[in-house]
Each structure stands twice: as C-alpha cells, then as structure tokens.
Amino acid sequence: MNAESLPQGYEICMHGVGMRKAITNGCIEATGEDFLDLINRISTNDVEHLLVGSGTSTVLTTEKGRIIDVLALSKTDYSCLILTGSSDNQIIIDWIDKYVFMEKVTLRSLSDQFLLLNLLGPLATKIIEEISGKNLGTLEPFANDLITIAEKNVRVIRGNMGVVQSYFLLIPMDIASSLSKILISAGASWISEESWELLRIENEIPVFGKEITEQYNPLEVGLERIIDFNKGCYIGQEVIARLDTYNKVQKRLVFLAIDDLSCSGSERPLYLDGKVVGQITSAAKLPNGLKYIGLGFVRVAALVGRNSFTLTADGQGIARVTNR
Amino acid sequence: MTTNASHKPLTIEVTDKAAKTLRRIATKEGYLDDFALRVGVKGGGCSGLLYVLAIEEDRPNESDRVIDDNDIKVFIDKKSYVFLAGTQLDFSDGLNGKGFVFENPNANRSCGCGNSFGV
Numbered sequence: 519m520n521a522e523s524l525p526q527g528y529e530i531c532m533h534g535v536g537m538r539k540a541i542t543n544g545c546i547e548a549t550g551e552d553f554l555d556l557i558n559r560i561s562t563n564d565v566e567h568l569l570v571g572s573g574t575s576t577v578l579t580t581e582k583g584r585i586i587d588v589l590a591l592s593k594t595d596y597s598c599l600i601l602t603g604s605s606d607n608q609i610i611i612d613w614i615d616k617y618v619f620m621e622k623v624t625l626r627s628l629s630d631q632f633l634l635l636n637l638l639g640p641l642a643t644k645i646i647e648e649i650s651g652k653n654l655g656t657l658e659p660f661a662n663d664l665i666t667i668a669e670k671n672v673r674v675i676r677g678n679m680g681v682v683q684s685y686f687l688l689i690p691m692d693i694a695s696s697l698s699k700i701l702i703s704a705g706a707s708w709i710s711e712e713s714w715e716l717l718r719i720e721n722e723i724p725v726f727g728k729e730i731t732e733q734y735n736p737l738e739v740g741l742e743r744i745i746d747f748n749k750g751c752y753i754g755q756e757v758i759a760r761l762d763t764y765n766k767v768q769k770r771l772v773f774l775a776i777d778d779l780s781c782s783g784s785e786r787p788l789y790l791d792g793k794v795v796g797q798i799t800s801a802a803k804l805p806n807g808l809k810y811i812g813l814g815f816v817r818v819a820a821l822v823g824r825n826s827f828t829l830t831a832d833g834q835g836i837a838r839v840t841n842r
Numbered sequence: 843m844t845t846n847a848s849h850k851p852l853t854i855e856v857t858d859k860a861a862k863t864l865r866r867i868a869t870k871e872g873y874l875d876d877f878a879l880r881v882g883v884k885g886g887g888c889s890g891l892l893y894v895l896a897i898e899e900d901r902p903n904e905s906d907r908v909i910d911d912n913d914i915k916v917f918i919d920k921k922s923y924v925f926l927a928g929t930q931l932d933f934s935d936g937l938n939g940k941g942f943v944f945e946n947p948n949a950n951r952s953c954g955c956g957n958s959f960g961v
Contacts, residue, residue, distance in 0.1 A: 559886030581889050581951070581960050617885020619921050620894075756888035756953050 525805030527713025531639045531682060536709035537701060540634040540686060542725065544607035546600040547628050548614075552621035553598055560617050560753045561589065562736060564746040568593045573660025573675065575744050577736045578613060583757030584732045586613055588724075588741065592662040592675045599662065599675065601634075601686065603726030633694040635687040637706060638717065642683040645704045646674060667697055680721025716802040719811050722773050728799045729771055729813055737767045738815065769796065769815045776801065776810040778835030788816060788827040788837055795820035795827065798837065812837065852927035854881060854909050854916050860933040860942060861912040868897050876900045878908075878915040881931065882922035887958020889951050891925060893944050925961055 530536045548557075558566040563576035573592035577585055587610055590601040602610045607627040614625060637646065643654055650665035650672075657663065659678035664671055670693050677684025689697050702708075724730050724739050735758065736745055745758065761767055776798075788796035796816035803810055816827065816839065829835030856864070856879070868877040878901075882894035902908050902917045909916040918926060930945040949959035 556885060559884070559892070560890075617890070619882060619884050620919055621884070751887045751892075751953070751958060753886065753890050754888065 523710045524712045524716060524803070527707075527709030528716055528805050530707050530709055531713065531717055533640065535637055535639040535641045535645050535701075535706040536713065537698070537706040538636045538638070538709050538711065538714050540636040541711075542603075542605055543634055543686075544602040544605050544610065545628040545632060545634050545688060546602060546607050546611060547626045548598045548600055549596065549624045549626075550622035553623045554593075556617060556621050556623055557589075557591070557598075557614070558749070558752070560614070562741075562745040562752060562754075562758070564749040565591055568598070570595050571661055571663065572658065573662060575660060575678070577741055577744060578610070579736065579752075579754030579758065580732065581753055581757075583735045583754040583761065585730055585734055585736060585739065586610075586732065587726060588730055588744070590660045590675075590678070592660050594662060594664075594673070599628075599673070599688070601660070601675065603730050605629075605726075628688065631691055633689045633691055635689055635694075635698070635701075636677065636714075637685045637687065637701070638677075638679060638682055638709070638714070640683055641705065642685050645701065645706060646685060646687075649700055649704050650674075668693070668700060670697070672697070679717065679723060682717055682721060712802070715800070716804070716811075719773075719800050719802045719813055722771075722813065724771060724813065725800070729815075734769075734771075734815070735761065735767075737761055738769050739771050767818060769817050770821065771799075771813060772796075772816050772821070772839045773841075774798065774801075774812040774814050774837045775840050776812050776829075776835070776837045778810065778829055778837075786829055788814060788829070789831050789833075790820050790824060790827050792831045792833075794831075854911060854918060854926060855930040856912045856914045856916065857930060857932040858912060859935075860931045861914045863933045863935075863942075864897065864914055871897060873897065873899075878902065878917050879931075880917050881926060881929075882919055883925045888953035889958040889960040891960060892958050894922070895931075895942055 554566050561576040561578050565576050570593050575590045578587050587603045592599040607629055611625045650667050652665045657676035659676050662675045665674050673688040675686040677686055786798045787794045796814055798812045798814040801810050801812035825839040827837050877897050880896040880898050883891050884894050886892045906917045907923050925948055928947045932943045934940050934943050948961050952959040
C-alpha cells in the first residue's frame with residue numbers, strides 16, 4: 519500500500535477519493551432486543567427508537583459527566599453496529615457489559631474479522647455507486663446500507679466529516695485486499711494518516727485520545743447536538759444538566775490558526791498575558807507548509823473579548839481562535 | 843476465641859410496611875399468594891445503576907437467588923445480588939413519602955432523586 523502523503527493526500531480528498539484504513543476506530547456488533555434501551559440509559563443522546571438503516575451518535579459518560587467515548591450507532595435489520603472512537607474495542611465492550619444485568623444484549627468485536635475502510639472526498643458516493651451498482655440516495659450521517667461488490671456483501675456506513683463526503687466500508691478481512699484493488703481501479707487512492715489528520719482538524723472533528731478523553735465533558739467539546747436534555751436520566755446526566763443550566767462550562771474546544779512553524783505536535787499550552795489559559799490538543803501543518811491549524815481547549819473566561827493567545831509565556835507564537 | 847453471634851449471610855430484608863404494601867399491590871393485580879417480588883439492578887440513572895422492582899409469578903429463573911423475608915418471596919439475579927446484598931426494602935408513605943425505598947449499604951453515592959446509585 520503506497521499512501522499519498524501530505525499535500526497530495528489532502529488534495530485527493532478535496533477533488534477525488536482518498537482511502538484509509540480506519541485504524542483509529544473500532545467496530546462492535548451489538549445484538550439482542552434490549553441493546554438500544556440499554557445504550558439509551560447509559561449515554562447522552564435519545565437513541566431508543568433508532569430505525570433500521572438509520573444512524574446517530576451518542577456519548578458514553580461517567581457518573582461525573584466525563585467522556586468515555588463518542589459512539590456512532592448504525593442500525594441494521596438484525597443488529598446495531600457501533601463505531602467506537604477508541605481503537606480498543608474491549609474498553610467499550612467492558613464498559614457497556616458492566617451495565618448488562620437481565621437484559622438481552624450481546625456484544626462482539628468485529629475488528630478482527632472486518633477491515634473498516636474510510637473513503638473520503640467529493641467522488642466517494644459516485645465510486646461506491648459505480649462499483650456496487652446501487653444508488654445510495656441521501657444517507658444521513660451513520661446511516662447504513664448493504665451493497666454488493668464483486669458478489670460480496672459489504673456494509674456501507676455514512677461517515678461524518680463536516681463538508682467532506684465520508685463513508686466507512688465494513689469489509690470481511692478475506693476480501694479486503696481484492697476489494698481495495700477494485701476501489702483503486704475505480705479511482706480511489708490511499709492517503710496517509712497525516713492527510714486525514716489535517717482534514718479532521720480542518721473540519722473540527724474531535725478525536726479519541728486528544729479531544730475525546732475523560733479529562734473533558736461533552737459540553738466542553740461542543741457535543742451539545744448529541745445530548746438530549748429532555749430524555750431523562752442517563753449516567754452523568756445530573757452533572758451535565760447542571761453545567762448547562764447554570765452555565766458552568768469552564769472551557770471550550772476551539773479551532774485555532776497558528777502562526778508558528780515550530781508548532782509540531784500538540785499538548786502545547788496557550789498563554790494570555792503570561793498565564794496558561796488553554797492547551798492545543800491537535801495540530802497539523804497546512805499543505806502550503808506555511809502555517810498550522812489546530813484544535814484546543816481555552817478557558818471560557820479567557821475567550822471573553824479575546825481571540826489571540828501565545829504559545830509561550832513571554833509572548834512568542836500566536837494562536838488565533840477562528841470562528842468558521 | 844470469640845464469635846460474632848449476630849453474623850448472618852447478607853440478605854434482602856423486607857420491612858413490615860413494605861411487605862404489607864406489596865401484598866396489597868399483589869392482590870390488586872390479581873395475585874393470591876402465588877406472587878414473588880423481583881428486585882434487581884439495571885444500568886442507567888445519573889449515578890450508573892437503577893433499582894428494579896416488580897411483582898411477578900412465583901416461578902424463579904434457574905440462576906435466581908430466592909430469599910424469603912417477612913413472608914415475601916424475593917427473586918434476585920446473581921449479578922444484581924452483588925450490588926444489593928444487605929439491602930433493606932422499606933415503604934415510606936409520610937408527607938414526604940417516596941414509595942418503596944432501598945437502604946443499600948453497598949451504595950456510596952446516589953443522585954438527587956434517589957432512584958439511582960453507584961458503588
């Protein structure tokens with residue numbers, strides 16, 4: 519596999535179809551009639567009545583309202599597929615299993631038997647439709663359909679990568695190689711994780727291990743759209759409702775434009791008047807190689823009337839919070 | 843060597859008031875004496891675990907633990923028992939009455955409404 523590195527990989531995703539093994543995600547199959555009821559009781563979104571073919575996402579939180587993971591749920595006619603943010607399925611299986619008592623729920627990791635392939639770019643729909651002969655219509659994020667490629671059934675799940683078209687293909691491992699070749703023949707190209715990281719940051723998608731960690735709560739990460747404030751209790755609900763009602767969210771995830779060529783990697787503090795007011799959690803160099811973009815958390819109090827922070831206490835390097 | 847005479851296996855205790863109320867509800871639901879109380883735990887609520895309480899027919903599941911207290915037969919699945927052993931089930935009907943109340947010695951936190959607990 520020859521992956522196109524940045525900036526080629528980025529350009530491919532802007533104009534064609536980039537392809538990557540979604541090694542940062544895990545995939546779990548949940549069966550049993552009680553699964554949606556259970557996950558509805560232990561996560562933030564209202565997922566109880568998810569229809570076959572449709573999908574949504576929800577946040578697993580601790581009783582203190584901190585994030586365990588953000589899960590994408592996609593309902594098929596016999597199961598519910600779970601795309602985890604963590605590549606370690608077992609953590610999520612163990613967490614959910616902890617709350618299975620009398621319920622009929624079985625969880626099985628699919629990561630050993632299936633390759634999760636992520637297609638990205640404006641021609642992604644076209645390529646999938648061409649090689650499967652099936653019209654995908656307008657799949658909403660995390661909705662799924664069953665397609666056939668080279669006489670093999672493949673589950674396709676719509677991704678959610680901001681303005682970039684994104685699909686996940688759940689491919690049985692024994693045909694992963696041949697199917698990848700078919701996709702390449704149809705016009706897809708492998709892209710590097712570096713290219714994907716840039717796309718992700720540009721589209722302000724938080725990721726497990728950086729922005730999605732137990733260090734933060736869903737409101738700090740800006741996940742309000744997948745919190746149902748009216749559905750009643752779930753683990754962590756009391757804390758999250760209180761933070762929202764009394765406007766007590768202390769920091770916010772922001773998009774940053776960074777004017778410093780030395781800004782490699784993340785976990786750099788952000789300063790205001792010499793004091794630490796935040797932290798960069800993700801950073802990527804733009805294809806022109808001149809600037810970085812990033813994601814980071816900044817204290818809400820420091821964001822009042824200010825949008826420019828420095829990378830050192832003595833005022834070196836500028837990171838600007840940008841509303842996009 | 844001394845022994846603790848009060849030591850006994852952890853069980854589920856049903857208070858007089860709770861037993862009386864359960865019998866009344868069971869009769870209202872059409873049971874004679876052939877009912878049992880299902881107690882258990884399920885995931886959810888603000889603190890992680892919710893109490894389950896139901897009246898059902900006197901037919902325990904194979905894996906249930908069966909406890910008899912105050913002439914009330916209590917069924918509890920093994921996993922729930924781990925979280926409920928030693929619990930007293932009471933019924934509160936005063937001005938601030940809450941209905942059935944679990945006094946669970948295993949719970950180290952509970953949410954504001956009292957329906958959910960954590961261990």
